[in-house]
Amino acid sequence: MGLSLNMARGKPCKEQLDLSMPMMDVLNSSADLNCEDGIDCRNYGVLGGIEECKRLLGEMIEVPAKNILIFGNSSIAVMYDRIANSYMHGVLGSTPWCKLDEVKWLCPVPGYDRHFSITESFGIKMINIPLHEDGPDMDLIEEYIKDESVKGIWCVPKYSNPTGVTYSDEVVRRFARLKPAAKDFRIYWDNAYSVHHLYEDKQDYLLEIISECEKAGNPDLVYKFFSASKITFPGSAVAGIACSEANIKEIKKQMSVMTIGYDKVNELRHVRFFKDLEGIKAHMKKHADILRPKFEMVEKIFEEELTGLASWTTPRGGYFIALEVPGIAKQVITRCKQAGVTLTDAGAPYPYHNDPLNSTIRIAPSYPSIEDLELAARILCLAIKIELALQN
Amino acid sequence: MGLSLNMARGKPCKEQLDLSMPMMDVLNSSADLNCEDGIDCRNYGVLGGIEECKRLLGEMIEVPAKNILIFGNSSIAVMYDRIANSYMHGVLGSTPWCKLDEVKWLCPVPGYDRHFSITESFGIKMINIPLHEDGPDMDLIEEYIKDESVKGIWCVPKYSNPTGVTYSDEVVRRFARLKPAAKDFRIYWDNAYSVHHLYEDKQDYLLEIISECEKAGNPDLVYKFFSASKITFPGSAVAGIACSEANIKEIKKQMSVMTIGYDKVNELRHVRFFKDLEGIKAHMKKHADILRPKFEMVEKIFEEELTGLASWTTPRGGYFIALEVPGIAKQVITRCKQAGVTLTDAGAPYPYHNDPLNSTIRIAPSYPSIEDLELAARILCLAIKIELALQN
Numbered sequence: 001m002g003l004s005l006n007m008a009r010g011k012p013c014k015e016q017l018d019l020s021m022p023m024m025d026v027l028n029s030s031a032d033l034n035c036e037d038g039i040d041c042r043n044y045g046v047l048g049g050i051e052e053c054k055r056l057l058g059e060m061i062e063v064p065a066k067n068i069l070i071f072g073n074s075s076i077a078v079m080y081d082r083i084a085n086s087y088m089h090g091v092l093g094s095t096p097w098c099k100l101d102e103v104k105w106l107c108p109v110p111g112y113d114r115h116f117s118i119t120e121s122f123g124i125k126m127i128n129i130p131l132h133e134d135g136p137d138m139d140l141i142e143e144y145i146k147d148e149s150v151k152g153i154w155c156v157p158k159y160s161n162p163t164g165v166t167y168s169d170e171v172v173r174r175f176a177r178l179k180p181a182a183k184d185f186r187i188y189w190d191n192a193y194s195v196h197h198l199y200e201d202k203q204d205y206l207l208e209i210i211s212e213c214e215k216a217g218n219p220d221l222v223y224k225f226f227s228a229s230k231i232t233f234p235g236s237a238v239a240g241i242a243c244s245e246a247n248i249k250e251i252k253k254q255m256s257v258m259t260i261g262y263d264k265v266n267e268l269r270h271v272r273f274f275k276d277l278e279g280i281k282a283h284m285k286k287h288a289d290i291l292r293p294k295f296e297m298v299e300k301i302f303e304e305e306l307t308g309l310a311s312w313t314t315p316r317g318g319y320f321i322a323l324e325v326p327g328i329a330k331q332v333i334t335r336c337k338q339a340g341v342t343l344t345d346a347g348a349p350y351p352y353h354n355d356p357l358n359s360t361i362r363i364a365p366s367y368p369s370i371e372d373l374e375l376a377a378r379i380l381c382l383a384i385k386i387e388l389a390l391q392n
Numbered sequence: 393m394g395l396s397l398n399m400a401r402g403k404p405c406k407e408q409l410d411l412s413m414p415m416m417d418v419l420n421s422s423a424d425l426n427c428e429d430g431i432d433c434r435n436y437g438v439l440g441g442i443e444e445c446k447r448l449l450g451e452m453i454e455v456p457a458k459n460i461l462i463f464g465n466s467s468i469a470v471m472y473d474r475i476a477n478s479y480m481h482g483v484l485g486s487t488p489w490c491k492l493d494e495v496k497w498l499c500p501v502p503g504y505d506r507h508f509s510i511t512e513s514f515g516i517k518m519i520n521i522p523l524h525e526d527g528p529d530m531d532l533i534e535e536y537i538k539d540e541s542v543k544g545i546w547c548v549p550k551y552s553n554p555t556g557v558t559y560s561d562e563v564v565r566r567f568a569r570l571k572p573a574a575k576d577f578r579i580y581w582d583n584a585y586s587v588h589h590l591y592e593d594k595q596d597y598l599l600e601i602i603s604e605c606e607k608a609g610n611p612d613l614v615y616k617f618f619s620a621s622k623i624t625f626p627g628s629a630v631a632g633i634a635c636s637e638a639n640i641k642e643i644k645k646q647m648s649v650m651t652i653g654y655d656k657v658n659e660l661r662h663v664r665f666f667k668d669l670e671g672i673k674a675h676m677k678k679h680a681d682i683l684r685p686k687f688e689m690v691e692k693i694f695e696e697e698l699t700g701l702a703s704w705t706t707p708r709g710g711y712f713i714a715l716e717v718p719g720i721a722k723q724v725i726t727r728c729k730q731a732g733v734t735l736t737d738a739g740a741p742y743p744y745h746n747d748p749l750n751s752t753i754r755i756a757p758s759y760p761s762i763e764d765l766e767l768a769a770r771i772l773c774l775a776i777k778i779e780l781a782l783q784n
Binding site: 009011012014017020027040044072073074076084087088096099114117118121235257258263265266 | 401403404406409412413414415416417419420421423432433434435436437464465466468469472476479480481488490491506509510513514621625626627628646648649650651652653654655656657658
């Protein structure tokens, strides 16, 4: 059929990008480019973000502006930077990881491939932690962190990539109460989908981790990451980190050597466009209206074709559906590719690309048109049925 | 007099920023945000810059697009990243610097404080190299690079910060022919002021280093950095690196882990605004018209007041004048501060803030108004005369 359908990446579609085009008009040549405290956003100065941008994105992720640093355009870059600085310079006075014989990391699976690529690039030993319906296996985490060489954990706590799971209150509280042997252990809390709901009436709620850590007497335990890439324009938006004041102070000091600062004009553009949190919420409803039918289409087809043959998640937000086909994921993905349907690489949701059960297929329904998506989902189901038949 | 005059940083003034305001209109809500090869700049994808942006900035720095990577908004961040990656992961297969007992670095002085802050933050041992009228002392450099622990050198080869010196053809060729003992030695060629002339009829010409390195059989020897911060908006422009294909390949591979990419919309905005190299040149003439009278004002006052008492440079471009007052720089800067005139910190143009002759004062004439500048320069001259009198 000469098809070329792509369900591989969590990439917004054109209609979603069009939603933010009015943002291109808010800072025109006659606009005042001073921010609220009178600083000219067009010039050097201000490390870590203009106040109104920290406040707006802080409200979005339920953290005060004083605990926020704006950090360029990519939250992956912020996470990489945290690991790089810990590796080179240490964390609040601890030994830099490059001076240690071994560093280990906990990885709830299935998870996000770009997280795993970062830790892998530093030779950090990654350990799989099963991800349940209410979050990762906390018993196992509490056991592993007794090892001082375990320095961190990757988490996508809300509408998780790729299962769509949101961590329960009890899981968040257990995270906040962790007492790792390593003083430089940090929870890497990638809050990528905080306002990325699919339904207005069915939303997941996530307990705010930084205040929970404070309550538990562990204020420095967590780095919380956020990004507006899937709110406005992927790669041309604003990303950052939220954490305790001690962490902020250290990061800001490192930042002062690392860069002359980030793009304040773009920060201002985002603030002027959204105005306030209500503006962001209204905007996200429009995204949901585009995404929801796509998710529902895939789920409907799976129900029609795969009931009893496979299992899949039905998330209330985020960008992914996780489909489980134990023993045949790789074969199904290859077969789909031959038919012109590109899926995320087999094994990608696991450290070292090693899916121990050869089971997980990550479905990203956002980018294709609904017609292409229907066709792609049907082909995927057919590929699964063929592989199941071949197995028997 | 209750003054607050600032000649400390190389910061464009408001009138210079206003020159780029029309750029805010080129990508409005009805603009086509696809780049020339059809990629939607609003979405994920494309590492290292869109083609037309690499081509335009490549032309500006006389390097083909294939040797260019666009890298966010700050060239300091690109330089930091190169050192960080060398420290963490090595250079084209060499031992990562974090595994070595000692790393040394050559620093032509006076030089740029933010360069020195980066190397200092990694505990790299910095060695002063005298900067002459035609560039750094090449005899000394050729001697030092016989030491395998010497891994790099900071250079601002054109309209140098802070002396305004441009390296001669012979110096550039000697750089290109260097045979360092360390295979991972790199020349950090911060081409910050390539098109930042003050005069149309009196311009410095700098030999292109990458092609010279190729001719000399040393293609991988240099990283050349560039930025449009002092062309459009500081911190909201486009920066990057130019180097050999082997270096590009390595950097791009690291980039694929470090970030989801940089702000392509802003790259496109810059290209659409300037259109071509002629557009950049015409724009830079307008900057020169604002800056030139400020430099000339300072030089005129120095001539009137300091002839026979001090020496200073008269650059044809860039952002700085270096004033030499052996033995009293620190005292003069303190005295000026008391009078409300802020200058760059004493010692800043030297590694470890240690000016061995207590001599160099970096003057940044760009930011103040011409009236404020005149007053500040007079106060500076007065402070020098007082200190000289106190000495005798």
